Amino acid sequence: MIKFRTRMIIALITLIIFVLVGIGLLLGQLLKNYLLDSLDDHSKIVILWSISLFLGLALIVIIILGLKITSRYTKPIVEATNVAIELTKGNYRARTRVDQLDETGMLGSSINRLAQNLQELVKTQEMQHDRLKALIENMGAGLVFIDSRGYINLINKGFIDIFQVSPSDYLNKLYYEVIEEEEISGLIAEVFRTEKKVNKQILIPLFIERKYFVVYGVPIIGTNNVWKGVLLVFHDITELKKLEQMRKDFVANVSHELKTPVTSIKGFAETLLDGAMNNKETLEAFLSIILKESDRLQTLIQELLDLSKIEQQGFQLAMQDLDLHTLLEEVITLLNGKAQTKGIHLELISKQQQVIIKGDVDRLKQVFINLIANAITYTPAGGEVKVILLEHGENVRIHVKDSGVGIKKEEIPRIFERFYRVDRARSRNSGGTGLGLAIVKHLIEAHHGQISVRSELGEGSEFIIELKKE
Template identity: 80%
Template structure:
């Protein structure tokens, strides 16, 4: 555009120059015809120089006016053209400096207003796209977008994390070539066939585990019923399924644990009422069993109430300053008789005679009664149970070590589950409810502590509790 403007100015100046020169020649001929012949030579030269000077001035004026006219009318058009070209390229920050009340000024203002509107629209669109991207990537569910031809156009971070895949393996590939799970392929095919929303609950094996998903297949239909593709949404419900199974197991276990002592109490009571109560020895034996089963039933109900209370969201500990060494001494004194019945050596080892921590004295006593009581229960006669208390900087550690039956390695992760027993027969004979270690774990975590287990079958177990001072 600049070259065109320069050429236009040069052409205009040349044309005007030719016109002026022609007029000068014509004027000279006229003067020559009428006046020059009667003039003196000096006067002739003056006239000639006057005409030449006039022509030069005229040319200068014409050039000046041409440049001004060109600047006034062609420069704004050039600037407007340059801005329009930048806008077409997507540079919405481009602006023209053309001002005024004439048509070129209005053109400049209109272009600037258009550029500003386009910039705001682009910014709004960019913000919306960014929000949509953040939403898609962090929606907590797997997302797959398949176009009308069956090619995968989009997978989000949720899908990548769930199935441990990369975008390069999926994008712009046919869904039935890259999706390994037949159930998912069938679901997509069903959506394409029915053109309706389809949802299924699928159990999908992933690496070393199986996970449950609710998968939604949604048809994407545009205006005028134009088929756009299919959207797949994966909701992981594995934890919900686990909780549901835990609830079922809990109800089944509670029912079984309650049924056993109630059945025993009912059976022995009926036998006594049928006449066995007349035999003093039988009466005492049966009443002893009924008492034992009643105590077991009471213990189970108490443990269930404790566990329910501990798991409540509003559960709070009564935190105070306590002497952990003194607390362990009290627990060992309480359980000493139980250990002596089996001729088990029960002792407390601690380099210090006073270890101060902050905790709930009643709940910590409940923890150590459970742990030390279990150690005595699962240790054969003439065995050893040791409780070791150690201070380590800002933490204290309590080791409860026995020479009992031990726990298999694969069973260690399950011993803190409700009603799980390593030795079911021995637990039932000892009156255990199967809830003790579950309560222990919850109480230690409520104190922001940790509990771990080291065990070897046939050699014994060691429970290690770490608490902050």
Template identity: 75%
Template sequence: MIKFRSRAFVALISLIVVVLIGLGILLGQFFKYNFLDALNNKIKVEIWWVLSAGFGTAVIVTLLLVFKITTRYTKPIKAATEVAIELAHGNYRARTKVSRLDDTGILGSSINMLAENLQELTKVRDIQQDRLSALIENMGAGLILIDSRGYINLVNKGFIDIFHINPSEYLNKQYYEVVDYEEICQLIAEVFRTEQKVSKQLHLPLQIERKYFIVYGVPIIGANNVWKGVLLVFHDISEIKKLEQMRKDFVANVSHELKTPVTSIKGFTETLLDGAMNNKETLQSFLSIILKESDRLQTLIQDLLDLSKIEQQGFQLNIQMINLYSILQDVLKLLDGKADTKNIQLEFQSKQNHAYIKGDFDRLKQVFINLINNAITYTPVNGKVSIYLLDSDEMVRISIKDTGVGISKEDIPRIFERFYRVDRARSRNSGGTGLGLAIVKHLIEAHQGSISVKSKLGEGSEFIIELPKEMNLKDGER
């Protein structure tokens, strides 16, 4: 840049010096002849013409040289300057035209290369920014970023969904002004105070429920130990806590259900061994009770094994073409004797004598035995149990309706839980284990169907099953 400017300056100075020297020589000659008397007017005119022509030629040559220098150097420099200004404003797509390989061409090429590099860096930065944003927004945990002054700079979608907040009410606000939970404010203050990572388990009320969170508070410290702020991450562990509680309840319920028959068997056996076995009537009565409790214990263990098998990841159904009409007929024959003992009317209605679907014969029979047996068990003497079978184009609907004691609205959402009983005393006296409906629900869902309940206390219940005729089988299923 300095090199070609110096050359242009030297060329202009040299040209001006040459023109001035030439003009000086011409003027000198003119004045020399002017002092000579022999010089006539005609020669004087010719000298003036020569002098004027020379001066005009010098002016024209100078203008042409200036124009050439301007065209060759000034315009490319101006164009390069404009592109540089555009780059400074963030327009990395700006380019300058390069038409020659001299110094100005090298300058233009360098600026274009700089623009390309900046554009590529910007593209890479945007890609990384998009990836980071996608990661932050979809990380499955709540995140809040607070700067060194305590102002909230960022809240992600997870935090918004968990706490149901409006981001505009949080951003650029002091954290203690907008965060309603004292435990969270204390955790943030502790990170600011200690400049150490803090982890706590919090139990926070959210609308109509309380949820468990593991909250990590991390100090953000930059280069040279410059304090940047605090990052908070919220992991919702409510489901884990729920599963943990279910496990505890399951163990407690199994222990209780096993303890009752075992205690009865042990107690009556000890009584017999103490001498009661010598009384024939007492012996027969006690042995009947022991047999009944043994059957109950066996049923409980079998239900536990069935439920455990059904809930395993590798559980598979034996899929084949079956007729639900025939299955229901077989189940009604099995349970007809139990219904007769309570004078309960069993009614089966179907417009057709067939309803074919793809399913597991034994498992679906187990489902209907359980549901119809429950309907008979909880229906008073002289009641009625009705089974309706409806065959449509893609689904088969089975409804089992009774005139029994019914289920309250509060209990309906929980009847498919393991060991849950609406009336524990009545269920235990009836020999139930509390696992039947849980098994039914798992088996229906394994057939890609659904089960629902309609019931009112004192008016009876209706269990409605919908099963698809064709199942979408995954690899490995049969």
């Protein structure tokens, strides 16, 4: 455009020069034929210089006018053209300068408005694209889009995190070539075939665990019934399945634990009513068993109530300053008789005579009674149980260590589950319910503490509780 403007100016000036030269030659010829012959030499020179000066001035004025006209009309058009070129390249921030309100100014203003509208439109599209991308990537479920030809066009972050796959292994590949699970491939094929929504619960083994998913297959149909493809959504319901199984196990275990003492009580009561009560020794023995089973039943119900209360959302501890050393001494005094009956040496080891922490006295007492009683129960006669109290800066550690039967390594992760028993026969004979350690764990976590276990089969166990002083 600049070359065109330069050539046009040169052509215009050349044309003007030719015109002026032609006019000059014409005037000179006329003057020569009609006027110069009658004038003297001095007059001739003056006239010729006057004509030349006039023609020169006229040429200068014409050139100046040409440049002004070019600057007024050609330059705005060039700038508008350059802005239009930038817009075609995607640079929607380009603008042309508007100095006048004539036709060229209106052209520049129109192009500027067009550029502004395009910029706002692109900005809106980018915002919508970012929102859609953020929604897809963070929707909390795995998402896969398969086009109408069966090629995978999109997988989101949720799908990548769930299945630990690389996008390059899936994108632009046929779904039945990369999706190994036959149930998922069959679901996709069913959506393609029926063009209807399909959902299934699918169990998929992933690495070392099995996960449950609800998989939704949705046909994507555009305007004019144009088939776009299939959208797959994976919802992980593994935790829900675990909770459901936990609920079933809990109901089954509670039913079993309640049934056993009730059956014993009912059986011995019926035997007594059938005539066994006439024998004093039998009567005392049966009543002792009924009392024992009643205590066991009462303990089970109380622990169920405690566990239910602890797990409630509004459960709160009665926090206060307490001396942990004094609390442990009280618990050991309470359980010392049980230990002596089995010939077990029970002792408290602590360098400090006073360890002040913030906690719930009754709940922590319940924790230590449970742990120390368990240690006595699972320690054979002649063994020992040590309770060690240590301070670690802002934390306090309590070790309950016994020389008992120990726990298998593979069973340690499960000992805090409700109703789980390492030795079911020994637990039932000792009146255990299988809820004690579950209650302990909940109460320690309610104190923002931690509990861990060290144990070797046949070498005893060590429960370690760590609590904050504040």
